[in-house]
Amino acid sequence: MKTFKLGNQHIPAIGFGTWKLTSIVCTDSVKMALDIGYRHIDTADIYGNHKEVGIALKNSGLKREDLFLTSKVWYTNLKREKVIDCAKRNLDELQTNYMNLYLIHWPNRNIDIRETVEALEELKRENLIMDWGVSNFNEHHIKDCVDFGFKPINNQVEFHPSFYQRDLKQFADDNNILLTAYSPLGQGYDLNLPEIIELSSKYGKSAAQIILNWISSKNIVVIPKATIYEPIKENFESLNFTIEQEDLNKIDDIKINKRLLEPDFSDFNY
Ligand code: 1BO
Numbered sequence: 001m002k003t004f005k006l007g008n009q010h011i012p013a014i015g016f017g018t019w020k021l022t023s024i025v026c027t028d029s030v031k032m033a034l035d036i037g038y039r040h041i042d043t044a045d046i047y048g049n050h051k052e053v054g055i056a057l058k059n060s061g062l063k064r065e066d067l068f069l070t071s072k073v074w075y076t077n078l079k080r081e082k083v084i085d086c087a088k089r090n091l092d093e094l095q096t097n098y099m100n101l102y103l104i105h106w107p108n109r110n111i112d113i114r115e116t117v118e119a120l121e122e123l124k125r126e127n128l129i130m131d132w133g134v135s136n137f138n139e140h141h142i143k144d145c146v147d148f149g150f151k152p153i154n155n156q157v158e159f160h161p162s163f164y165q166r167d168l169k170q171f172a173d174d175n176n177i178l179l180t181a182y183s184p185l186g187q188g189y190d191l192n193l194p195e196i197i198e199l200s201s202k203y204g205k206s207a208a209q210i211i212l213n214w215i216s217s218k219n220i221v222v223i224p225k226a227t228i229y230e231p232i233k234e235n236f237e238s239l240n241f242t243i244e245q246e247d248l249n250k251i252d253d254i255k256i257n258k259r260l261l262e263p264d265f266s267d268f269n270y
Helices: 023-036 050-060 079-092 115-127 139-147 167-173 188-191 194-203 207-216 229-239 244-250
Strands: 004-008 010-014 040-042 068-074 099-102 132-135 156-158 178-182
Touching: 010 068, 023 040, 023 050, 023 229, 050 079, 068 079, 099 115, 099 156, 115 132, 115 139, 132 139, 139 167, 156 167, 167 178, 167 207, 188 194, 188 207, 194 207, 194 244, 207 229, 207 244
Parallel strands: 040 068, 068 099, 099 132, 132 156, 156 178
Antiparallel strands: 004 010
């Protein structure tokens, strides 16, 4: 399985995303993914599905050390006590005693990030999390961290052909930060881009496989989500072939730059 180095760990290059998955659909989809071979599951406190993910992990019969588990603390819970309480509750819900990666889900300028990071470091010292990172951080948010003397090892952001965050990727590379792409298929929209359809037919691969392969070729983790066996399996097999550089460039050159997720509280462009 393709992995990327992440601090002292190795993170599987493809994970199973669970945003918007709830109830039995969540448990069944995660269990299907684990049966197919996924070993990296991505969730978050705000998704409200930790218990369902935990049941699937337990029912899979897999050893904890064979799994990579990421979760996230929501932006309103970034004060020290809340981070600690949230992480401990998340562990109970997931029926596990550690998370491989715990992310600050969204920056919050009203809470001093140093306080949040101290709490995360405390969780790390207690072996409740193996490492921490961030999500939805732009360059300016990360520069603030660096000014305070610390740097996240992972930044999970929206990234897909019609939202190719080229500058953020360059900044991440320059600072040795691994990116993870959420909504890698552009919530389905990018599957219909003409460049993707053309390459899908050229390589005999699905549109989703072309996109996931393109993202992975940039050394970015992908966390697609699906609820049906075939697409879950197809996504998992998306990294098993090579797209020629000139074809990868065609996707790079797509001229759309459209962010899909921009809630009221985000300050991407302050
Ligand atoms: C609101 C959640 C976005 C993706 O993690």
